Amino acid sequence: MFYGAMKISVGAALKVTFRPWVExxxxxxxxxxxxxxxxxxSFSDSFFLPAVLDxxxxxxxxxxxxxxPGVKGRLTAAFFKGVGQLPVDRSGARGAGEAAVRSGIEVLxxxxxxxxxxxxxxxxxxRLYRGKPGGLARVALATGAPVIPVAMIGTEKIQPPGKxxxxxxxxxxxxxxxxxxxxYHGMEGDRFILRSVTDEVMYEIxxxxxxxxxxxxxxxAKRRIAEAEAARRxxxxxxxxxxxEQAGERSGGQSGEASGGRPDGD
Numbered sequence: 001m002f003y004g005a006m007k008i009s010v011g012a013a014l015k016v017t018f019r020p021w022v023e024x025x026x027x028x029x030x031x032x033x034x035x036x037x038x039x040x041x042s043f044s045d046s047f048f049l050p051a052v053l054d055x056x057x058x059x060x061x062x063x064x065x066x067x068x069p070g071v072k073g074r075l076t077a078a079f080f081k082g083v084g085q086l087p088v089d090r091s092g093a094r095g096a097g098e099a100a101v102r103s104g105i106e107v108l109x110x111x112x113x114x115x116x117x118x119x120x121x122x123x124x125x126x127r128l129y130r131g132k133p134g135g136l137a138r139v140a141l142a143t144g145a146p147v148i149p150v151a152m153i154g155t156e157k158i159q160p161p162g163k164x165x166x167x168x169x170x171x172x173x174x175x176x177x178x179x180x181x182x183x184y185h186g187m188e189g190d191r192f193i194l195r196s197v198t199d200e201v202m203y204e205i206x207x208x209x210x211x212x213x214x215x216x217x218x219x220x221a222k223r224r225i226a227e228a229e230a231a232r233r234x235x236x237x238x239x240x241x242x243x244x245e246q247a248g249e250r251s252g253g254q255s256g257e258a259s260g261g262r263p264d265g266d
Contacts, residue, residue, distance in 0.1 A: 024175030146178035151209035
């Protein structure tokens with residue numbers, strides 16, 4: 001009931017305000033279990049997709065959204081529950097991967113729609129990254145549910161990472177035809193099969209979205225970007241100091257030439 005109220009209020013507001021366009025709604029079954037596998041460009045993806053569907057979609061969200069203290073924390077938890085988010089405890093040996101699998105199987109066993117982002121995190125630059133096989137493929141093979149590829153388009157421009165106030169732009173959603181992996185039933189323990197299933201889904205998402213594909217994980221890309229940014233800041237910091245001060249730091253208070261070393265350091 002709460003989901004219905006949130007869909008009427010939040011969902012209707014999103015549709016009226018942003019007017020998202022949709023292609024392929026007929027590919028989402030009117031009933032029965034199915035997996036919606038989508039690219040992930042923005043925090044708002046988990047709100048725009050359910051807003052355009054008649055059925056409830058259940059996504060997973062980090063448990064911190066549901067356990068924050070105080071009035072704000074309780075309101076946040078109520079909001080996420082209201083829009084169909086399930087808390088996932090990321091602690092433990094395998095963390096969120098195992099929790100996502102358990103949550104997905106439970107939703108599908110009850111005949112629901114389970115939403116998942118195979119990339120595992122938001123794209124740092126708008127490109128499509130390699131899908132992680134641990135969640136999507138295992139849930140699909142364990143339940144036999146069809147996988148429906150989904151492409152979110154332009155949502156990263158509406159709410160870029162770190163931005164709270166969204167821009168009034170029109171996003172798009174393309175929904176592809178269901179993919180049947182029943183031929184692999186019972187093989188969810190085979191890592192090569194899991195990789196094959198995931199890659200097939202990512203290929204369909206790429207065709208729908210038109211994104212450039214990058215064959216590394218988005219988490220690795222984010223790490224590289226963070227390291228490059230840290231190196232840039234360090235270089236700018238060093239460039240802002242007098243040359244003598246920089247040389248003194250490298251040689252313990254003396255310049256490289258005075259201490260017998262090279263003037264450009266190690």
